[in-house]
Amino acid sequence: METLLIIEDREQLAEMLTQALTDAGYHVVSAPDGRQGMERVRAGNIDLVVTDLRLPHGDGLSVLRAVKAYRLSIPVIVMTAYGSIETAVQAVKEGAYDFITKPFEPDHLLIQIERALRQQRLMTENRIFKEGLPLPQLIGTAPAMLHAVEQMRKAAQGKTTVLLCGESGTGKELFAQATHQLSPRREKGFVAINCAAIPRDLLESELFGHERGAFTGAIEKRTGKFELADKGTLFLDEIGDMDPALQAKLLRVLEESDLMRVGGTVNIKIDVRVVAATHHNLLEAVAQKRFREDLYFRLNVFPILIPPLRERVEDIPALTDHFIAYYAHEMKREVKTISEEALEILMAHPWTGNVRELRNSIERAMILSEGSVILPEHLGLRAPQPGTVSDSRTEGGLQQASEAAARQVESRMIRKVLKETEGNKARAAERLQVSYKTLLTKIKDYGIETSSPHAA
Numbered sequence: 001m002e003t004l005l006i007i008e009d010r011e012q013l014a015e016m017l018t019q020a021l022t023d024a025g026y027h028v029v030s031a032p033d034g035r036q037g038m039e040r041v042r043a044g045n046i047d048l049v050v051t052d053l054r055l056p057h058g059d060g061l062s063v064l065r066a067v068k069a070y071r072l073s074i075p076v077i078v079m080t081a082y083g084s085i086e087t088a089v090q091a092v093k094e095g096a097y098d099f100i101t102k103p104f105e106p107d108h109l110l111i112q113i114e115r116a117l118r119q120q121r122l123m124t125e126n127r128i129f130k131e132g133l134p135l136p137q138l139i140g141t142a143p144a145m146l147h148a149v150e151q152m153r154k155a156a157q158g159k160t161t162v163l164l165c166g167e168s169g170t171g172k173e174l175f176a177q178a179t180h181q182l183s184p185r186r187e188k189g190f191v192a193i194n195c196a197a198i199p200r201d202l203l204e205s206e207l208f209g210h211e212r213g214a215f216t217g218a219i220e221k222r223t224g225k226f227e228l229a230d231k232g233t234l235f236l237d238e239i240g241d242m243d244p245a246l247q248a249k250l251l252r253v254l255e256e257s258d259l260m261r262v263g264g265t266v267n268i269k270i271d272v273r274v275v276a277a278t279h280h281n282l283l284e285a286v287a288q289k290r291f292r293e294d295l296y297f298r299l300n301v302f303p304i305l306i307p308p309l310r311e312r313v314e315d316i317p318a319l320t321d322h323f324i325a326y327y328a329h330e331m332k333r334e335v336k337t338i339s340e341e342a343l344e345i346l347m348a349h350p351w352t353g354n355v356r357e358l359r360n361s362i363e364r365a366m367i368l369s370e371g372s373v374i375l376p377e378h379l380g381l382r383a384p385q386p387g388t389v390s391d392s393r394t395e396g397g398l399q400q401a402s403e404a405a406a407r408q409v410e411s412r413m414i415r416k417v418l419k420e421t422e423g424n425k426a427r428a429a430e431r432l433q434v435s436y437k438t439l440l441t442k443i444k445d446y447g448i449e450t451s452s453p454h455a456a
Contacts, residue, residue: 002117006030007037007051007063008079017050020106021113025441034058038066045154046074048116050109053080053087053099061091068095075116077109107437114440138171138178139319141447142312144305148175151304156182161254163239163299164277166306169356172277173237175306179275180233188232193225196241204246205262208253214263226259226270233273239299240280240291251295274299309351309358316346317411318447319355323362324374331366337419338365338374340412345381411446414439418448 004026008014011032018028029046031037035057040046049067053060064076075097080088088099097116100109138149155162156179164172173192180190198206205214209224225234236242242250253259254274258267276299285291309316320343324336338346342365351357365378414432421427429439 002047003027003029003045004113005037005040005046005049005051007032007034007049007055007060009033009052009056017106017109021110024110026113032056034060034063037063041067041074047120048113049074049076050113051076051078053078053091061087061094064091064094064096073120075120077112077116079104110437138174139322139447140312140315141318141445142307142315144307145312145315148304148306151302152179153182155179155302155304157184159273161273161299161301162275163282163301163303164275164306165282165303166277166279167308167354168279169354170306170308171355172306173235175304176233176235176237176275176277180235180273183233183273185232185273189229190233190235191225191229192235192237194237196238200243200246203242204249207246207250208259208261209264210262211264214261218263221261224259224261226253226272227268229272230270231272233275236274236276238278239276240278240282240285244290244292247292247295251292251298254295254298309354313347314411315447316358317343317415319358320346320362321448323359324366327363327366333366334372336366336369336372336374339376342374342376342379343412345376345379349381410442411448414442414446415448418443 004021006014006017006021006028008017008030009032014030014032018030021028029040031040033056034051037049037051037055038058041049049063051060051063055063058066060078060080064078067074067076076091076095078088078091078096078099079102080099081102085099085101088096088101091099097119098112100112138145138152140146140149152162152175162176162179164175166172176192177190180186193206195203205218205222205224207224207226209222209227210218212218212221253270257271258269260267280291282291282296282300286293286296320338324338328334328336346358346361353360361379361381362374364380365374368378368380369375414428417428417431418425421431425439425443426436429436432439434442
């Protein structure tokens with residue numbers, strides 16, 4: 001959820017705009033003058049600023065210049081009275097996204113805000129792609145997923161250690177990659193190591209490196225993952241499986257920001273941002289003496305819980321479309337669709353393997369299907385029994401099951417009508433008997449428009 005800052009000294013107008021933008025799904029904060037507005041910006045986590053041109057303690061132009069000096073990428077929309085249009089035009093020349101003349105309808109401002117944020121996201125992605133860094137797409141509109149992505153986006157801005165918690169297959173490495181690529185360290189390396197995949201007697205050398213002759217077989221000096229990630233990000237996957245003896249050495253490196261290679265005699269200074277991940281409950285591991293308590297608190301500075309797929313069932317259609325498009329490109333096959341019956345099977349499946357299992361199921365279906373439609377028999381999954389829903393939709397009782405079913409029906413209907421109208425949203429809104437704005441909101445909520453090779 002993006003955070004908008006409204007800088008307006010007229011209390012009634014500020015309250016009206018705050019309510020309208022909150023209703024549209026944004027988190028809104030406000031300030032009554034330029035000075036307090038800039039304090040809000042410097043406090044961080046502001047995605048867009050809407051400022052009046054005439055303000056106490058600094059006018060809108062001063063706010064604009066200060067925002068751009070603080071962070072160039074934050075869009076600024078200037079509100080102005082009719083008689084100040086020339087000054088508003090000057091604001092656009094100095095970097096404002098646009099201006100809006102009072103009086104105006106909140107919907108008009110909402111359209112400008114949506115365009116500005118969309119342009120900002122595209123510019124960020126384009127910059128990252130130009131730097132050769134693929135931006136993982138974290139697909140999903142379920143509340144738990146949106147919260148995890150928002151937490152990741154905020155954490156990415158600093159050097160704080162991040163601990164990604166979640167079941168296997170939920171996309172923890174994609175979150176780690178996104179944390180790096182949205183951070184100031186994105187121009188440096190992203191280095192990943194799976195702590196469970198390397199024998200414990202070799203893991204120390206993999207992490208910290210070794211000198212020639214340090215042990216049998218060490219015929220040359222080796223640089224470890226920490227040194228390779230210097231000035232960048234090191235992703236320690238499955239940290240909960242690390243041997244306790246090595247945990248102590250890792251803690252020292254994290255605390256002191258230096259290391260000594262195996263067999264070495266010299267401390268090497270490093271500047272590494274650590275993102276760790278685990279599918280274990282580390283608190284239980286601490287209680288059972290399998291994980292050091294001091295290391296747990298050192299890693300758990302900014303924990304992010306990535307939800308399992310069964311808790312974000314409404315994201316399955318968008319993820320399915322994404323993987324179909326991806327594998328169609330990879331296999332050089334025509335882009336397929338999925339039948340309603342097959343999609344219902346996907347929606348009812350328990351997905352113990354999470355997004356990874358879903359991706360594998362779609363890959364298999366793409367191989368088996370010969371026509372343009374994926375059918376139930378291509379999935380290799382058991383069809384749901386009539387009158388049943390998946391466990392994830394019964395845990396919360398009848399009301400939750402009803403709400404989840406309604407969202408699934410809405411999502412499928414919107415997709416069907418958009419396909420029939422060849423993507424014409426105005427015609428689709430007419431056929432669905434909803435306003436254009438409502439349709440746009442639901443398209444965003446259900447993640448209907450997605451196209452990138454990586455997803456979680």
